[in-house]
Amino acid sequence: MDFTIEGKIYHNGTFEQGCLAIEQGKIVAIKKTLTTEPHLNVGTRLILPAGIDLHVHFRDPGFTHKEDFSTGSQAAAFGGISCVFDMPNTQPQTISKQTLKEKIQIASEKSYVDFGLYAAIYDGNVGRLAELSPFCNGFKIFLGGSTNSLKLSTQNLRVALLEANRTKKITLIHAEDEHCLKTHEDRENNLIDHLRCRSAECEEIALRTILNNSHGLSSPIHICHLSSCEGFEVIRKRPENISVGVTPHHLYFDVHSLNAKQAFYKVNPPIRSSFDRDTLWYGVHNKLIDVFESDHAPHTEEEKNVDFNNAPSGLPGVETQYPLLLTAMKKEHITLDALLALLCERPAQLLNLPKGKIEVGRDADFIVVDMKKTEPITAEKLHSKCGWTPFEGFPAIFPSMTFIRGEKVIDDHQVLVKQGFGTSVGV
16 A cells, blocks of 8 residues: 545545545545554544546637646646546647647646546537547537637537547537527627626527437537526436536626626626526536536636726636535535535546545545635635636635645645646546
8 A cells, every 4th residue: 555544534425534545546445444654644634535627728728828737737736626627729729639639748748637638529520520539538519609619500519419429428518509699799898788698598599409409319418507597497307418517606606796897707608697596506406417617717817807898708716616615515505415426426427537436446536624724715825827716705615635646736735746747537
């Protein structure tokens, strides 16, 4: 054994004071007592599985003034996330074998956490997915325009889903209908305008289109960042292979309570009403939502601090997601079982990873947390290159340690591994 760690371990749905034995990056034993040296005793602090964020935009390559794989992955590690999956709307966009190989190389040299990549499906590469599949963890479809995205026309959706189904890999979909977005397009001066221009109708139409085009398919399809009550009702009864994700910003904000710095909360799909927000929480509490995802999409303060209409959409969140949800759990807004299912277990299942759970045979990816230690989120203590957070001042519980494959990556505000420690997973 390489080492053992002792604390309050969350295992099989309950806490037990006990020990984990780690060997070659895997959990090899979970017992009441283990005395192998070296031995780390964290007392009564909790040992929980590390999170998996299946939806980040680390902006690398092409937009590295906003973020890169080094800063983004460091933020992930400090937030208790051991594995991230990066979206393809970089520059160049990740749409070919060549661009996938180049991005894998970049991430391999820079990342502090384990990582995977998605390839974008657009009208120009629909027939080449089998060629891309060995180099990516899954595919991303944008049915409506978003930041630097490649759109797939609705008439090609069935073909794209059939091709993706043959690879057996997951397809993630940004569900806003392009025709609907174009119909509502107008100048935007504030968040209410943005909400009107990207109405819930656009999400609802896109979701109906996805359901109509996915009949008979077995490979996983994931609806990213569900945001509306109308959308929720459409996917409430859905086939087993379709999963649904929600973001912290759609769970924590509503359009009528955000008055200052509105451009900073401009995001696609938009922040909606308190009724939409409460509907998403209802979905979480009733096991109708599958995944928490940050949709970490940073822009610099300079880029955001402009006229609302010209401000880019997107906000950071990879470092604050788990700490915010741990606080929600402490306040009994969510059970620990639900939190770990949505942030750890289900993402691991969807992406076929030996992570997401404290269990013999899985990767030794876990965090150590002191639940008594709540602190306000402040941008100056976070690690994203963008330098700001929409959750400024929110109470959070950050992990004191993050372990990935048995290596202590974060300990008491220090990074203990080098860039490039993170490895490509699941391909």
